[in-house]
Amino acid sequence: MRIGIPRGLLYYDYAPFWKAYFEGLGHEVVVSRPTSKKILDQGTFVCVDDACVPVKIFHGHVMDLMGRCDVIFIPRLVSVCRDEYTCPKIIGILEMIKNSIPGDMDILTIAINNHKDMDMERKSYINLAKKINEKKLDVYRIVDNAYAIQKHTDEETIRKWTSLDGNKKAIGLIGHPYITQDSYINMNIMRTLEGEGYTVILPENITEKEIWHECDKLPKKLFWSHGRRILGGGLAMAESRKVSGILFISSFGCGIDAFMGELLERMNHNQYKLPYTSIIVDEQTGQAGVNTRLEAFLDMIEWRKKDEIDISKHGEGIHISQGAVGGSGY
Numbered sequence: 001m002r003i004g005i006p007r008g009l010l011y012y013d014y015a016p017f018w019k020a021y022f023e024g025l026g027h028e029v030v031v032s033r034p035t036s037k038k039i040l041d042q043g044t045f046v047c048v049d050d051a052c053v054p055v056k057i058f059h060g061h062v063m064d065l066m067g068r069c070d071v072i073f074i075p076r077l078v079s080v081c082r083d084e085y086t087c088p089k090i091i092g093i094l095e096m097i098k099n100s101i102p103g104d105m106d107i108l109t110i111a112i113n114n115h116k117d118m119d120m121e122r123k124s125y126i127n128l129a130k131k132i133n134e135k136k137l138d139v140y141r142i143v144d145n146a147y148a149i150q151k152h153t154d155e156e157t158i159r160k161w162t163s164l165d166g167n168k169k170a171i172g173l174i175g176h177p178y179i180t181q182d183s184y185i186n187m188n189i190m191r192t193l194e195g196e197g198y199t200v201i202l203p204e205n206i207t208e209k210e211i212w213h214e215c216d217k218l219p220k221k222l223f224w225s226h227g228r229r230i231l232g233g234g235l236a237m238a239e240s241r242k243v244s245g246i247l248f249i250s251s252f253g254c255g256i257d258a259f260m261g262e263l264l265e266r267m268n269h270n271q272y273k274l275p276y277t278s279i280i281v282d283e284q285t286g287q288a289g290v291n292t293r294l295e296a297f298l299d300m301i302e303w304r305k306k307d308e309i310d311i312s313k314h315g316e317g318i319h320i321s322q323g324a325v326g327g328s329g330y
C-alpha cells in the first residue's frame with residue numbers, strides 16, 4: 001500500500017517515526033512535495049477563511065497527495081503528553097479535511113490521547129499496525145524500532161544546542177516547527193540568518209529537561225504541549241546567554257502563539273533584555289517585508305554589541321523602550 005503523509009503540522013515532529021513505522025510494515029511512504037505557491041493557494045481556496053496559515057497549508061499538502069497514493073495518513077493527535085493537549089485545530093484537522101476538500105480520498109487515521117496515560121500512544125500504534133500488517137510481521141519489534149529511530153533523530157537535533165559554543169553568533173528562532181522549518185511560509189528565514197553567519201537555534205534543539213526547568217518556574221502549568229516547548233525553549237535560550245537575540249515567528253490567528261509570544265516578550269524584557277522581535281506570517285506575507293524586519297533585527301544585535309553595555313549611563317535599563325510591554329508579574 002502507498003501511504004501518503006502530508007508535509008505539514010506535526011509531520012515536522014514525527015516524520016522519522018511515521019516513515020520507519022509504515023516502511024517497517026512493508027508499505028511505501030509518499031510525502032507531499034515541499035510547500036509551494038500552488039500548495040498554499042489550493043489549501044487557502046478550500047479551507048475556512050479564519051484558519052491559521054499552517055492549517056491552510058496542511059489542506060494543500062493533502063490535495064497534493066490525492067491521486068499519488070492509496071491512503072492519506074491523518075492522525076488525530078489529541079494529547080501527546082500527560083495533562084496537556086495539542087492545539088484545537090490540530091485535534092480537529094481530520095474533520096476539517098473531510099469537510100473542506102472535495103473528491104474521494106481514503107484516509108488512514110489513528111487517535112493518540114496521552115492525557116491520562118502515556119502508554120496510550122504505543123498501544124494505539126500497535127493496534128493500527130495489526131490492522132495494516134498484510135505481511136504478518138512482528139508489529140512490536142517494528143513499533144519499537146520506529147521509536148528508536150525517532151529518539152536517535154531527536155538526540156541529533158538536541159546536539160546542535162548542547163554542542164553550541166557560547167562565543168559563536170547564534171539566534172533563537174522561536175515558533176512551531178511547521179513554521180520555522182517550512183522555508184516557503186517563513187520566507188527562508190533560516191537560510192537568511194545563516195547567511196549572515198548566525199547559528200539558528202529552534203525550540204526543538206533544547207532538551208526537555210531544560211524546557212521543564214524553565215516552565216516549572218511559572219505559577220501555573222501550561223496547557224498546550226507545543227506552547228510549553230515554545231516558551232520553555234525561548235526562556236532556556238535567554239537564560240543560557242548563548243543566543244544574541246530572540247526572533248519569535250508565529251501565524252496570524254494563532255491563539256496559543258498570541259499567549260506564548262506575550263509571555264516570552266515580557267519575561268525577556270523584565271529578566272534578560274535580549275534583542276527581541278516578532279514576525280507574524282499569513283498567506284499574504286511577502287519577502288520584502290520579512291527581509292526589512294530581519295535587517296532591522298540584525299542591526300539591533302550588532303549595535304548592541306558595538307555601542308552599548310548592559311548598564312545605562314543613567315542608571316536605567318537601556319533596552320526598555322517606551323512601546324515595550326512591561327508591568328509587573330512576568
Ligand code: SF4
Binds near residue numbers: 052054055253256
Ligand atoms: S497552534 Fe496555532 S499555528 Fe498551530 S495549528 Fe494551532 S492555531 Fe494554527
